[in-house]
Amino acid sequence: MKRRLSLTARLTLLYALVSVLLLAGLGLLVGVMVDRHFAEQDADDLRDKLGLIREVMRTSPDLAALAARLDDVVHNHRDLYVQLQRQGYPVYASRAPTGFHFPLPGNNDSQQMLRWQHAGANYHGMCRSGQLADNPGTELTICAAIDTGRHEHFMHMIGQSLLIYILLSALLGGVLAWWVAHNGLAPLRAMKARAQVITGQHLDAQMPVDSVPPEMADLAESLNAMLRRLQEDFRKLSEFSSDLAHELRTPISNLLTETQVAISQPRSADEYRDILASNAEEFQRLARTVSDMLFLAKAEHGLVLPSREQIAIEQEVAALLEFYDALAEEKTIRLQQHGSGQLQGDRLMLRRALSNLLSNALRHAPAGSEVSVNITQQADGSTVSVCNAGSSIPPEQLPRLFDRFYRADPSRAAGESDGAGLGLAITRSIAEVHGGRISVTSADNSTCFTLWFPAQPPLAG
Numbered sequence: 001m002k003r004r005l006s007l008t009a010r011l012t013l014l015y016a017l018v019s020v021l022l023l024a025g026l027g028l029l030v031g032v033m034v035d036r037h038f039a040e041q042d043a044d045d046l047r048d049k050l051g052l053i054r055e056v057m058r059t060s061p062d063l064a065a066l067a068a069r070l071d072d073v074v075h076n077h078r079d080l081y082v083q084l085q086r087q088g089y090p091v092y093a094s095r096a097p098t099g100f101h102f103p104l105p106g107n108n109d110s111q112q113m114l115r116w117q118h119a120g121a122n123y124h125g126m127c128r129s130g131q132l133a134d135n136p137g138t139e140l141t142i143c144a145a146i147d148t149g150r151h152e153h154f155m156h157m158i159g160q161s162l163l164i165y166i167l168l169s170a171l172l173g174g175v176l177a178w179w180v181a182h183n184g185l186a187p188l189r190a191m192k193a194r195a196q197v198i199t200g201q202h203l204d205a206q207m208p209v210d211s212v213p214p215e216m217a218d219l220a221e222s223l224n225a226m227l228r229r230l231q232e233d234f235r236k237l238s239e240f241s242s243d244l245a246h247e248l249r250t251p252i253s254n255l256l257t258e259t260q261v262a263i264s265q266p267r268s269a270d271e272y273r274d275i276l277a278s279n280a281e282e283f284q285r286l287a288r289t290v291s292d293m294l295f296l297a298k299a300e301h302g303l304v305l306p307s308r309e310q311i312a313i314e315q316e317v318a319a320l321l322e323f324y325d326a327l328a329e330e331k332t333i334r335l336q337q338h339g340s341g342q343l344q345g346d347r348l349m350l351r352r353a354l355s356n357l358l359s360n361a362l363r364h365a366p367a368g369s370e371v372s373v374n375i376t377q378q379a380d381g382s383t384v385s386v387c388n389a390g391s392s393i394p395p396e397q398l399p400r401l402f403d404r405f406y407r408a409d410p411s412r413a414a415g416e417s418d419g420a421g422l423g424l425a426i427t428r429s430i431a432e433v434h435g436g437r438i439s440v441t442s443a444d445n446s447t448c449f450t451l452w453f454p455a456q457p458p459l460a461g
Helices: 007-059 063-075 149-184 186-196 214-263 269-300 313-323 325-330 347-364 395-400 423-433
Strands: 080-086 089-093 114-118 121-131 139-147 309-312 334-338 342-345 370-377 381-389 437-443 446-454
Touching: 007 063, 007 080, 007 121, 007 139, 007 149, 063 080, 063 089, 121 149, 149 186, 186 214, 214 269, 269 423, 309 313, 309 347, 313 325, 313 334, 313 347, 313 370, 313 381, 325 334, 342 347, 342 381, 347 370, 347 381, 347 423, 347 446, 395 437, 423 437, 423 446
Parallel strands: 334 370
Antiparallel strands: 080 089, 080 139, 114 121, 121 139, 309 342, 370 381, 381 446, 437 446
16 A cells, blocks of 8 residues: 655654755856846946056057057956957957957947857957057957956856755755644644544543644544534434333333243233234334334435425425324314415425424313414415423423434323323424424413425416
């Protein structure tokens, strides 16, 4: 497996590379500026020398005297070469390397400095026109050149020094970069150490927030929020496992007990028929629990895809109230319906959600009270509230009413209810599948469950 570089190593290499590039750019800039300075210096020197030679020409009586005086001038200036030409023919030339020549410009009075190379050496030169004192009508072309070898030697020394400085600076910068990156990433190592001790039994560990830089504080906060969600989900999963074991243990224990009693001694056909009927009820209870659990699992993983049709909510509520009318009459409970509304969704799933709320309301409403269903159509959606009288639910229990197998009664006794504690959890899943939500309020001996479904465009056709 190919080994990847650590973040510290990457930052170190990146910092060293940036340092080398910056220093190399600085060295290049220094080289260009020094070369430009030497060129300007040579141009000034050449102008001075040409001016001096022109002055010597104006004060020299003849060409022979001029040559003698120019030999003295050139002798006192190292690496200076001078040549005088008349109509393209040399009349004077100082000592120069073999084959040396002056490239003449188109205009002899040009102030432009010439650059050329001869026998591996570089030269700067300039040409001007001048006149002799004994023959003012005859112009001579004066050319002067300077060997740039001294400058090149200096540039070479500067380049070597800069190269050594860049390499040493890159090495030192890399060491400093490693130290800075190593210490700068210390909070990440601390977070890693915290993460390594997190297990299913220790999800309460939190990442440091106050002791890390602001850039990492957001990451630490996000990780802490994730750990809190995991801790809550793990708690719910643990409670769900315990509740599921409890719910399945009761019917299985009943089945096992009745079966053992049935086979303990011979019985009549009617007795066996009664035992089998009792067992069938327990099997039905198990089947409902498994079916509800399968529905919840599909809903949480987005596998429940309801069919979409336009539904008149008041019609569905009226049909359910007619179905529960006999049970309500038996308990002397009045059923009331108010309002109307529309939504797009799955008709059977909506009926199941409303049926769960109505059966729950009838189960907890006292005799002689009223269960009302209020429907409201709004611009952003529609709401359905199922309210019943009865003892108020403690506020600390309200957020957990929609958990699986949760019952407000801590004794877990089924009492007169044969439910498994999944009705409200299923109702919440149905609301969420439709893009809605469910809420509950309980105060002043009245409890209301409210379903909200978002508004959606009507179906085509």
